[in-house]
Amino acid sequence: MFCLEFGFQSCRNYVVQFVFEIEDPWATVDILDQLEGDYGDLSMQKYSSNVVEKCLKYAGEESQSCIIHELINNRRLDQIMQDPYGNYVIQAALNHSKGSLHAALVEAIRPHVPVLRTSPYGKKVLSSNGLKK
Numbered sequence: 001m002f003c004l005e006f007g008f009q010s011c012r013n014y015v016v017q018f019v020f021e022i023e024d025p026w027a028t029v030d031i032l033d034q035l036e037g038d039y040g041d042l043s044m045q046k047y048s049s050n051v052v053e054k055c056l057k058y059a060g061e062e063s064q065s066c067i068i069h070e071l072i073n074n075r076r077l078d079q080i081m082q083d084p085y086g087n088y089v090i091q092a093a094l095n096h097s098k099g100s101l102h103a104a105l106v107e108a109i110r111p112h113v114p115v116l117r118t119s120p121y122g123k124k125v126l127s128s129n130g131l132k133k
């Protein structure tokens with residue numbers, strides 16, 4: 001019934017988020033492997049952006065690094081940061097990254113600062129606590 005009310009796509013996303021929250025390492029790794037290569041596109045969709053945020057929260061350090069590198073290297077990073085959903089993913093990446101990975105993410109954001117200042121969602125990225133680390 002839940003899936004019929006909210007649509008199949010949103011239902012699948014809730015199931016994936018639930019799997020992360022029960023902290024099953026095998027299932028988490030399997031999900032992360034299946035999403036690899038799609039994190040940028042998923043970041044700009046209403047329900048799947050929540051899944052990417054959960055991936056960043058529950059993934060191990062190595063998987064977090066892969067996700068963040070995929071975002072950094074995405075040719076549409078500027079669009080992700082200005083997207084109504086994608087900006088939250090970038091904020092999550094800033095909050096969950098550390099050390100050289102965090103520095104690399106900040107450096108990838110830096111060239112886009114002028115445009116981000118003019119975008120309502122870009123401003124959220126710039127005001128993120130993670131950017132001020």
